[in-house]
Amino acid sequence: MKPLNVGVIGCGNISDLYFEGGKRFDSIVITACADIVKTAARDKAKKHGIPNVLTPEKLLSSDEVDIVLDITVPKAHAAVALAAVKAGKHVYNEKPLTLTREEGRTLLETAAKRKLRVGCAPDTVLGAGVQTARKVIDDGWIGVPVSATAFMQCHGHEHWHPSPEFYYEAGGGPMFDMGPYYLTALVTLLGPAAGVTAVTRRAFSERLITSEPQKGKIIHVETPTHLSGIVDFSNGAVCTMVTSFDVWRSDLPCIEIHGTEGSLSVPDPNTFGGEVNLFRNGYDGWRTVPHSHAYAVQSRGLGLADMAAAIQTGRPHRASGELAYHVLDIMQAFLDSGETHTRVALESTCERPSPMPMGLWDGRVD
Ligand SMILES: NC(=O)c1ccc[n+]([C@@H]2O[C@H](COP(=O)([O-])OP(=O)(O)OC[C@H]3O[C@@H](n4cnc5c(N)ncnc54)[C@H](O)[C@@H]3O)[C@@H](O)[C@H]2O)c1
Known part of the structure; x- marks a missing residue:
């Protein structure tokens, strides 16, 4: 081809x-x-x-x-x-x-x-970490998914990014910046969401750039920088989610999925690999699940390569506009719910993307 x-x-x-x-x-x-x-x-x-x-x-x-x-x-x-x-x-x-x-x-x-x-993007969810976690769920190791937690907390990007202004403009903030990784992973793992109930705030109205070349410049914050909420999924699972640029330090796990038979610890969805850990009733502690899928190291472009191959063979591509639109709808719903103080029913849904094939050679997607 x-x-x-x-x-x-x-x-x-x-x-x-x-x-x-x-x-x-x-x-x-x-x-x-x-x-x-x-x-x-x-x-x-x-x-x-x-x-x-x-x-x-x-x-x-x-x-x-x-x-x-x-x-x-x-x-x-x-x-x-x-x-x-x-x-x-x-x-x-x-x-x-x-x-x-x-x-x-x-x-x-x-x-x-x-x-x-x-x-x-993101295509990190097509990597070994999230694909292995998905297989663990689909193969029934945690039973029926009941609940989830998703936490992304840091103090923003003005200490390292050379032009960090866009992180604090409308359309920025921790939800629009990092939410896509977490929400795309959650939709990959649990299927589409149905609604969002959230509370949002902005701890600082100004941020000081400490990275070069704009060191000393002030950024005016236009968007919420702490968003805390609940996403209810169409399959009944309930996820507690926090994205924040107002937290100095946190050791909370990125994503956990809890089911009727066990719990699953999902690696950082902003990376391709990472440890997948499983606990089932009767285990002494978490057990690490070996990766079932390829692409455990930095593989940006994987989703683009998958789309290019899909165009040629006529199959659906995985990192699709429909999936990204559903994720955008969820992110907007966090902002809307934060303003209205009510649950926002999502207007969109999407197909759960098909899993990546197992046993792929590096550079191949089919
Ligand atoms: N930097 C990261 O670690 C990172 C990680 C994942 C995703 N992203 C995403 O990648 C995108 C780019 O991020 P970045 O960090 O590379 O930003 P950046 O500011 O470093 O680069 C963006 C580039 O786009 C150019 N540009 C802006 N508007 C344009 C236009 N209308 N037409 C042509 N060029 C235009 C700018 O001149 C700039 O060179 C963002 O959507 C961001 O969310 C960034």
Whole structure:
């Protein structure tokens, strides 16, 4: 199978991992890159040996691009992805899919009319950690899932990210930044959600950048930075979830799923691997489950490679726009519930993506 050509728009911090992935996965090849800051695209092209440095407009009209990889900042995701689809390209976005439900719906509907694919990060859930955890649940080791906990607590990103402003703008915050990893993992493990009940707050109205090159600059915080809530899933499972940029230190586990027969400790959904631990009635303590699936190390681009292979064979792709839209709906519901102090019923649902095949060679997705 000939690899599909990928054009990258947005050559920032995360792009290196995708450029590396472009050489690793045999269903994709990165042929071009672009950025509104031309030097950013030029520097990445030089570093990674990308043949064409284009303007974003030229990249969208290039015959040598089948899929646009949109790894711009979150507030640009909707416009860049929609322009890509209107230009006749499949598109794969970094998370979140878009900032609003309306933008997300427009993107999916426009792509569907043109028979184009929309994919979206995170693809960490296709890695060994979450796929093994999913297999443990599907094989019945914890019985019927009853409840879950999901915790992502830290003190934000202004101490390390070179341009951390977007983390505190509308569409940023810990839910839109990290929620996609946790919620995509939870939907992979438990299926779609039905509703959200949440309380939100913002501990600091200003944040001080301590990372270079903007050290000393103040960021005005536009979005809640502590979101605490309950997600009720269609299968009846109830998840207590906290995402926060207002916590100095926490040792709470990332995700646990508790069932009628046992408990499952799921590794950090922001990584591909990690330890999967199982406890069943009668065990002395947690037992580590060996990985059943491949991709236990950094594999960004796996979801994009899966989409490229799926386009060629006509099967559904796993890191889909529908899944990302459902995750966006859940994240927005946290904000809505925080404002209205009521349970928000979700307007969307999605298919649980099919599990990854076992026994894959590195670089392969089928
Ligand atoms: N940095 C990380 O660790 C990380 C991890 C996972 C996911 N992400 C996601 O990846 C995306 C990019 O993050 P980043 O950290 O690389 O950000 P970044 O700010 O370092 O890079 C974004 C790049 O996009 C360019 N850009 C912005 N708007 C554009 C537009 N309209 N057209 C063309 N180029 C445009 C910017 O000039 C910049 O070079 C975000 O959606 C983020 O949520 C980042």
